[in-house]
Amino acid sequence: MINRERIVNEFLKYVQIDSPTKQEGNFAKFISEELKNIGLEVYIDDAGEKVGSDTGNVIAKLKGVKDAAPILFSCHMDTVSPGVGIKPIIKDDVIYSDGTTILGGDNKAGISAVVEALKVIKENNIEHGPIEVAFSIFEEGGLFGAKNFDYSKLESKMGFVLDSGGDPGQIVVKGPAQDKINAKFIGRPAHAGVAPEEGISAIQVAAAAITKMNLLRIDEETTANIGVIQGGQVTNIVCPEVEIKAEARSLSNEKLDKQTAHMVECLKEAAEEFGAKVEIETERMYGAFVIDEDAEIVHIVQKACENIGLKAFTSSSGGGSDTNILNGNSITAVNLGIGEKKPHTLEEHLKIEDLVNTARLVLEIIKTVA
Structure with missing residues (x-):
């Protein structure tokens, strides 16, 4: 027909x-x-x-x-x-x-x-x-x-x-359900050649946070990814701000809650370790x-x-x-x-x-x- x-x-x-x-x-x-x-x-x-x-x-x-x-x-x-x-x-x-x-x-x-x-x-x-x-x-x-x-x-x-x-x-x-996780690390600028020790590198903080995270394939139902990193403009300034855009997905809402909480905790721990600040936004895009x-x-x-x-x-x-x-x-x-x-x-x-x-x-x- x-x-x-x-x-x-x-x-x-x-x-x-x-x-x-x-x-x-x-x-x-x-x-x-x-x-x-x-x-x-x-x-x-x-x-x-x-x-x-x-x-x-x-x-x-x-x-x-x-x-x-x-x-x-x-x-x-x-x-x-x-x-x-x-x-x-x-x-x-x-x-x-x-x-x-x-x-x-x-x-x-x-x-x-x-x-x-x-x-x-x-x-x-x-x-x-x-x-x-x-x-x-x-x-x-x-x-x-x-x-x-x-x-x-x-x-x-x-x-x-x-x-x-x-x-x-x-x-x-x-x-799967999906969470979006956006974070901004706020460090402290300084001259990278004259007094780098006076600065807090937001790039270094972000790198430490990401290194701590379990990412990509977590298990058969769960994935996580850092998709975007933005920050810095010139090499002679200790980078004061970095933004990260990430996501996590899972066929289990409970597993997604756990993965997102893990990623958020890594962000907070890294900021505390380096004396930086971090602003974090999470959103459940769909269940x-x-x-x-x-x-x-x-x-x-x-x-x-x-x-x-x-x-x-x-x-x-x-x-x-x-x-x-x-x-x-x-x-x-x-x-x-x-x-x-x-x-x-x-x-x-x-x-x-x-x-x-x-x-x-x-x-x-x-x-x-x-």
């Missing part, structure tokens, strides 16, 4: 509508009209005003023709840089950019699959329950769109996010989610995959997605593989077969739930 030619053409059209993070407005207007033309009721919330985007999240609803629980399909509209002026090309049934930008399959492949499935439902009068769609802004860099969804507009207690790089059939049932592999939502995807000849498999993710936020807002959600390969790079690509199979899976999930 999925129209291969149409979904490919629509995907090519979607990625050529620029929608970098916080500038999703043009695409939001376009996709809103697409959804209205299919017959959905469309609402744009006020998330954009809260996070500095030129539009809010797109929330749409299709009334059910059968008495069934509503289900939600979620994708994000924004793309990473360089993502302006995308020129898609097709080679051997694989879609690439021209090599000067990302492709934007992350996440417009998911959007294309949802929209195509909805068109097929309407064209073929397929019976279905209530369907909700949520296309978020500002997912990249902090999941801020999903954090600011107007959840009063969503009735679904079950959600399917289409934003993982695995093959169609992948069901991500575990995702972890763990869905039981015997949960109803997992069985629904497995059954849908079986019905259309896809191999279903469960996995965990090391990155955050809107799935984390939905689960934190009482919507049981999994993240589904849609075949987006090498996202966030100039080599990003998408097999047409995976695009079609993702749409087939969305359609079959709708039929299975109904």
Whole structure:
């Protein structure tokens, strides 16, 4: 039933509508009209005003023709840089950019699959329950769109996010929590050649703190990283200030608490050791989610995959997605593989077969739930 030619053409059209993070407005207007033309009721919330985007999240609803629980399909509209002026090309049934930008399959492949499935439902009068769609802004860099969804507009207690790089059939049932840890060491400047002993090197303090830390792979569920160090301008002054930006992630909220506390303690101990000051900010960006592999939502995807000849498999993710936020807002959600390969790079690509199979899976999930 999925129209291969149409979904490919629509995907090519979607990625050529620029929608970098916080500038999703043009695409939001376009996709809103697409959804209205299919017959959905469309609402744009006020998330954009809260996070500095030129539009809010797109929330749409299709009334059910059968008495069934509503289900939600979620994708994000924004793309990473360089993502302006995308020129898609097709080679051997694989879609690439021209090599000067990302492709934007992350996440417009998911959007294309949802929209195509909805068109097929309407064209073929397929019976279905209530369907909700949520296309978020500002997912990249902090999941801020999903954090600011107007959840009063969503009735679904079950959600399917289409934003993982695995093959169609992948069901991500575990995702980590993440903490951001920012610190500023404040030492004391001095002439590095005349009186260095009068100074306190913020660089030296930062180095001591980092040396004390357990970093990178902590265990099978936990990671930590120092990503940015900034400080100093010239070599003849003992550096008075250094800023560090770090993160920690874990599939266990308890393990994350422990890792973050360890890193904070290392920062404080180093400052005390050298007589410096340190200002520390920590923020829980999102919580972890763990869905039981015997949960109803997992069985629904497995059954849908079986019905259309896809191999279903469960996995965990090391990155955050809107799935984390939905689960934190009482919507049981999994993240589904849609075949987006090498996202966030100039080599990003998408097999047409995976695009079609993702749409087939969305359609079959709708039929299975109904």
